[in-house]
Amino acid sequence: MEGHLEALRTAELEIVRTYFRPGVRVLEIGGGSGHQARTLAAWGCDVISLDVANRPTPMTQFHDVRTYDGVHIPFPDSTFDVVYSSNVLEHLQRPADLCTEMRRVLVSGGIAIHFIPTPAWRFWTSLAHYPHLVRRLVTRLQTPPTVRADTPPSTSGPLRMGRLLRRALLAGAHGEYSNPISELYYFRRRRWSALLCGSGLELMHVGGNGLFYTGYALFPTLSLNTRRIAARFLGSSCHVFILRST
Numbered sequence: 001m002e003g004h005l006e007a008l009r010t011a012e013l014e015i016v017r018t019y020f021r022p023g024v025r026v027l028e029i030g031g032g033s034g035h036q037a038r039t040l041a042a043w044g045c046d047v048i049s050l051d052v053a054n055r056p057t058p059m060t061q062f063h064d065v066r067t068y069d070g071v072h073i074p075f076p077d078s079t080f081d082v083v084y085s086s087n088v089l090e091h092l093q094r095p096a097d098l099c100t101e102m103r104r105v106l107v108s109g110g111i112a113i114h115f116i117p118t119p120a121w122r123f124w125t126s127l128a129h130y131p132h133l134v135r136r137l138v139t140r141l142q143t144p145p146t147v148r149a150d151t152p153p154s155t156s157g158p159l160r161m162g163r164l165l166r167r168a169l170l171a172g173a174h175g176e177y178s179n180p181i182s183e184l185y186y187f188r189r190r191r192w193s194a195l196l197c198g199s200g201l202e203l204m205h206v207g208g209n210g211l212f213y214t215g216y217a218l219f220p221t222l223s224l225n226t227r228r229i230a231a232r233f234l235g236s237s238c239h240v241f242i243l244r245s246t
Helices: 002-015 035-042 095-105 119-142 158-169 180-186 189-197 224-234
Strands: 025-029 046-052 066-068 080-086 106-117 201-208 238-245
Touching: 002 035, 002 080, 002 238, 025 035, 025 095, 035 046, 035 080, 080 095, 095 106, 095 189, 106 189, 119 180, 189 201, 189 238
Parallel strands: 025 046, 025 080, 046 066, 080 106
Antiparallel strands: 106 238, 201 238
């Protein structure tokens, strides 16, 4: 699944490659495994990648990723030419504060680029939840059971069964919002435009990434060309926001 996701993120970076010229000073927010930072460095950019300390541990670390507190960017004013994030802002508890910080560390005329999930991604991912459950069930049934001596006896009861039933019937929230229904509202283009421009940035472009995919990686072998065709009918999975520091 990680290889599938990395291919999609690289394809998204190619959409905005014109902004990542050799020598450009780039700050990546939410670097994760450093895969995109490695790509940017290979293009000749001077890249610094940040992420929070308690993020999931990646299977492979592709590039150095420094830790920060998720709000305060540890660099002086006007340090970077480009600030970039991919599928990060929806996970922040205080996105407006971090957007203000990103504006602070950009040079005058600097560029902010953000990929953010769309309501279409949320809708199709909610539907993909059910075939994902079937796939997990089939995998579990095909896996020989193992019993460990130190495994405590099952404590199943009404409360535990209720949790399992809710997890089966309803997809979970993706970001910091309460449920997938509310994310259909919060992932709207207009809502993110207002938040990003509220930090003092000027909106230059907003559009779709032209790729269709969902959470759960149900069809990881689909080609990029097939995903581009599907996006015309089913919707792009990410907004692409390009803003300028004025």
